[in-house]
Amino acid sequence: MTSLSLGHVKLKDAGNYKLTLENSHGSVSLDVRVKVIGKPSPPQNLKVKEVTQNSVKLTWSPPAEDGGSSIISYHVEKRDPKRKMYTQVGETESCEFKVTRLFEGNEYVFQVTAENDIGIGEPAELSQGITPQSPYESPxxxxxxxxxxxxxxxxxxxxxxxxxxxxxxxxxxxxxxxxxxxxxxxxxxxxxxxxxxxxxxxxxxxxxxxxxxxxxxxGRPSDPTQPIQFIISDLYAKPIVLHVGEATVIEVPFRGSPQPRPTWRFEGMHITENRKKYSETIYNMTSLTLSRVALEDAGTYTLLLENNFGSSQMSVRVIVLGNY
Missing domain, CATH: 2.60.40.10 (Immunoglobulins)
Structure with a gap:
């Protein structure tokens, strides 16, 4: 009777063992295959693939030792760096997992364990904490x-x-x-x-x-605009028709927040004010006075409203007819 004792076997002890008997007349051999089943070793190459403001995607490779039994699944866990207790966030059969519902600016530590028919093995833990944040700047x-x-x-x-x-x-x-x-x-x-x-x-x-x-x-949102509220009259949808020598006052009510600055232009150019052509603004009403108009005063007059957060404009066409 002969025997070989293996105590406290480990996964690395699995393999083929050969027993050989010899005497003066020859030898005979017997192969014995020993299968050691245990929990898998930690997953390998645990890395962070992607970080957003509320999620982290992890990737890894299968364990070097599967414990003699196929890997069933992987367990992903997280914890606060100030705490020792992990909480499970998900389970997957693949070698990647996206952890969601994270809070931007909070730091997290992650670990992954592999599971086979025997149980869950030792974890692979990231060497440092990860802080979810937007991967790019705001517009x-x-x-x-x-x-x-x-x-x-x-x-x-x-x-x-x-x-x-x-x-x-x-x-x-x-x-x-x-x-x-x-x-x-x-x-x-x-x-x-x-x-x-x-x-x-x-x-x-x-x-x-x-x-x-x-x-x-x-990504992160842009800084919001200030409250926008422009209301500019569209009373002058139709042209104003004048004869040479006549006068008119173009009055436009408006409202804005913050209070806008009105500017009048003629054919896109700033108006040089004089006695014949001048503007006036009182609170939420601006006006442009045209007196003793001539043929060269015909064209498009534009009111531009501006503040630090936007602009608006309206135009009115003035037609000047000659005297018969």
Missing amino acids: LKLNVKNITRNNLDLSWSAPKNDGGSAISGYIVERRTTYSPRWSKVNRTPIKETELHLEDLMEGEEFEFRVLAVNEAGY
Whole structure:
């Protein structure tokens, strides 16, 4: 009788063992295969593949030792660096997992364990904590212009840093000054860096902001606009018809927040005021007086309203007829 004792076997003790018996007449051998089953070793090459403002994607490789039994799944856990206790955030059969519902600016530590039929093995832990944050900057220079009673135009510049992934589009959000909640203006991202908005409620004050989108998700929003409320009269949809020597006063009521600065132009040029042609603004009413008009006074007069956060304009056409 012969025997071989293996005490406290480990996974590395698995393999083929050979027993050989010899005497003067020859030898005979017997192969014995020993299978050691245990929990798997830690996953390998645990890395962070992607970080956004509210998620972290982890990747890893299978354990060097599967414990003699196929890997069933991987368990992903997180903890606060100030605490020792982990909480499970997900389970997957693949070698990657996206941890979501994280808070931007909070630091997290992650670990991954492998499981086979015997149980869950030792963890692989990231060497340092990860802080979710936007992978790229917010859009720049958000500007509001061409504001009328119910419409306006927004424009902005692309972020300087796209986080290594091209910007695929933009989402515009708005809110009223009495609401803390932002709502999307466009449900699907647009590729242009401008947007025309229609059917806004007259007299309502709005704030706007823009978010860039790429494969990593939504970036940080731009600084919001100040409350926008431009109302400019459209009383002069039809031309003003005058005869040489006549006079008229073009009066335009307006409202804006903050209070806009009115400027009058003639054929795109700033008007040099004199006794025949001068403007006056009193609170929310601006006027342009044209007296003793001549044929050369015919053309397009434009009122431009501007403040630090946007602009709006309206035009009126003046026709001057000669005397018969």
